[in-house]
Amino acid sequence: MTIKISIDCMGGDFGPAVTVAAAVSFASREPDVAFLLVGNEEILNAELKKYSYLNHPRMTVVHASETVEMDDPIEIALRRKKDSSMRIALMKVKEGEAQACVSAGNTGALMAVSRYVLKTMSGVDRPAICSILPNQKKLPTYMLDLGANVDCEPLHLHQFAIMGSALVSALEGKARPSIGLLNVGEEDIKGNDVVKKTAQLLRADHERGLLNFYGNVEGNDIFKGTTDIVVCDGFVGNVTLKAVEGLGRFVKTTMTDAFKSNPLNILGALIARGALKAISKTMNPSNYNGGSLLGLRGVVIKSHGSADKYSYEWAIQRAFDAVKNDVLSRIATSLAELMPASEETSNSDLNQNTPQENA
Amino acid sequence: MTIKISIDCMGGDFGPAVTVAAAVSFASREPDVAFLLVGNEEILNAELKKYSYLNHPRMTVVHASETVEMDDPIEIALRRKKDSSMRIALMKVKEGEAQACVSAGNTGALMAVSRYVLKTMSGVDRPAICSILPNQKKLPTYMLDLGANVDCEPLHLHQFAIMGSALVSALEGKARPSIGLLNVGEEDIKGNDVVKKTAQLLRADHERGLLNFYGNVEGNDIFKGTTDIVVCDGFVGNVTLKAVEGLGRFVKTTMTDAFKSNPLNILGALIARGALKAISKTMNPSNYNGGSLLGLRGVVIKSHGSADKYSYEWAIQRAFDAVKNDVLSRIATSLAELMPASEETSNSDLNQNTPQENA
Known part of the structure; x- marks a missing residue:
């Protein structure tokens, strides 16, 4: 079965020079993929021509007259640039013409436009960004949130854990991936109020056999591979990721x-x-490029803005794998099973909120 | 002039085997140092004998009958073990018999006992832990707080910046070291409320010519050496430090x-x-061992618990340098100059508070 991926070709530091090259390279080695290349038609066709991929049956160019710049405020991306390559690429997912979208654009704008276009899943207050980091066990450590939410309540961290668990379960084929809560020490008494309350929620899920909660982990556990998943708020996650x-x-x-x-x-x-x-x-770091925007009603992968062709291909690979492994419905099922009715918030309410300022 | 340093010889994973060895080695190459070695007299004398330093004129053994263990709760360290090597070593600073104390003991306990014994400086609500990390400019980046305060208000981060600035000014001979505020992006609109309000306080100081505030920095700026000092709350600082x-x-x-x-x-x-x-x-990492507990009425240096002899010597070096460069009075002067009267809190009030849970 062919997996269709829409690419925000104008996003990122290098635009089509990287995004089209990566899509062509990916298509050349993966027969089960087709791309919707969204952006300035003329530029995209010129790029495709370079690789003799013009009018290729698995490469469809979709024109978009605007581009969300790396320094555009969220407001501009969301309300002014309605014909941006980012937005059109996401619309293709919404309309069912593509099953996933990849963008190297401005993170805050991508999250806001994704929320607006795709809406969040039932049971999710705030989507989160999840990426992988390497560890000493030669396995990936999945970490979230990496910058979408700079202020989090325990219920948000709880949702991140549920989504992360479903993602890792789908992608790594682990029935019960282990979850660590990032903290300043292992003991239960350590940390701030938000972390302590989150631990209570996760411990309750663990006792009911619903999640595999390991307990608190520290910064070094990310690279030890102590747990499959490390959960934290977007401020801590973003600072830590950029520091490493x-x-x-x-x-x-x-x-x-x-x-x-x-x-x-x-x-x-x-x-x-x-x-x-x-x-x-x-x-x-190129091997770890591609952050999943989890909690949306569609697969969206954020590439590093400075990604080169090799690195961008990894982001496309994540999108492909997410669709292939049915990540979306796995997350939706987990949320439905795990979220207590009282915690679940109406999706329609949430999507009327102004998007948060993002990292 | 001889600088006297008290050593909590029983602290750390290896106790006297490391702490006494490091003190002997330091004393052998630095004629202007004298040590008060605090701990079990018999064990310490046996260690000194190994190096033919028994009854050395610059090595004084001070007996302490108890030891704060690495996993002792703060309450035990503070209220039960009144004859611990940690507490006696700090008392020596309080009484003026030593000018600095070095300990590789449990961080939370060390901070709590230090606060109790030495009290905080006027203008300081909460002491912070400051250490150095290497950067691409081949200079040290000073970072604080690294775990003493897991919940911070803007006024605390403001105080950390003032103390960090005075420390770097004293140790590195820089008149106006630059200060970066750790955040998820460079722009003013980025981050959570605490960070945004802290930026306002620091910008006001900068405009009055009192501090050299660079603005927001991101995790990668620590290793770029964008600023001399990076300020953050103890949760973010601790997680980041352990991750790197x-x-x-x-x-x-x-x-x-x-x-x-x-x-x-x-x-x-x-x-x-x-x-x-x-x-x-x-x-x-041994070359960067030794965190300063800033904001106390005495020089206290925290060594990594797992430090070996070489690494512990670096912690002693930090204590020696801090005294030699008169760090304490530099910080006190900066605080007096910079803290608005309204922000300053009475020291006696503060020291009656129960110590915070520490990392």
Whole structure:
């Protein structure tokens, strides 16, 4: 069965030069994918022509006259640019013409427009961003929220845990993935009020056999792989993610400088190039590109704005896998099973709210 | 002038085996230091004997009959163990017999006992923990709070900025070190209410020429070295610090595994051992050991619990430097200059509060 993915081709730092190239490359190795390429028709056709993919049966160009810029305020993206490539790409999911959307545009705008166009799932107050980080067990650690919600209540963190659990269950084939609550210590008495109350909600689910709640985890547990999922609010998640990305770049620079510092080190690096390649493969942030916007009535994947072709292909892969593994209905089922009736909020009410300021 | 430092010798995962060894090593290379070694007299004398430092004129053993264990609740450390090595070491600072105290004990207990014994400075509601991280400019980034306060109001973050600025000014000889406020984006509209209100306070100080406020910074700016100081609440700071420590360990394991994976890689690593040493030197967390407990009426340095001798010596170095550079009076002067009268809280009131739960 062909999976159709709409691409916001104008989003990201490099626009069509990266997004079209990545889509072409993905289509060339994956026969079961078709793309709706959304953006300036002329530019997109020119890009497709470069790769001899113009009028390719699995590549459909959809014109959009506007582009959401990386520094556009949410208001502009939401209310002014009604013919943006971002919005049209999301509309294609809404209308059922595509099963997933990928965008490297401004995160806040993407979340707001996604909420507006697709609406949130029943039982979800606020969608969250979930990405993977590598860990010492050579498995992915799924972490959420990574920046959609800078102020969270326990009920939001609870929903993130439910959605994360359903996602990992679908993608990794684990019946009961383990959930850690990010905190400043392992003991129950540690942390602020929001975290303590969230732990109570998760512990209750665990006791009822509905979720596999491990308990509190600390920052280092992300990379130890202590749990499959790490739940936190979007402020903590965003700061942590960017800090580890920053350290990653710092390590890379330090290594490059050291191995180039004199002929002996250059020679050593040449001889041990297999080791350096293996390190680079494990640590390459491109392999972890593609954050899922969870809690929407549609699959939306956010790519890093600075993604190159290789990195953007990973974001497309996440979209493809999410559709293939039926992530959406898995999450909806979990929410229906797990959310206490009292906590569930009417979806129609929620979608009338002004979207939150996002990271 | 001799600087006297009291050491909580029983604190940390390894106790006197590390703490006494580190003090001896430090004393052997620094003639201007003298130590009060606090703990079980018999054990400490036995350790000193190993290094032929028994009855050394700059090594005084002070007996303490109790030890605060790593998992002791704050209540126990504070109210039960009145003859603990931690408390006696702090008392020596209070009584003027030592000018600084170093402990690798339980952070929460150390903060609580320090507050109780030494009291907070005028103008400080809550002491904070400040440590350094390396950055790409090959300079230290000072970051606070790293876990003493899991819930902060803008006035607390404001005080952290003032204390951090005075500390960096004293230690790095910078007249106006730059201050970044950790956030999910650079723009003023980003972040939660606490961060936005803190930015207003810092901007006002900046406009009056009192502090050098750069604005918001993101997680990656810690390692870019965008600002000299990064201010955040203790929840975010603690999680971020532990996450980057975790990634550091993960990188180290990945590198070790890769360079040992086959004879060619082993050979390459041998030839480029200079490069590997340089990388290890830059990245070695031991070089950054020693967090300052700022805002107390005395210099207190917290070492990592798992510190080895080399790492613990760095914590002693921080204590030595803080006294030598008169950090305490620099902070007191800055607070007096910068804290608006309305914000200043009576010190006696504060010290009657039950200590916060700490990380």
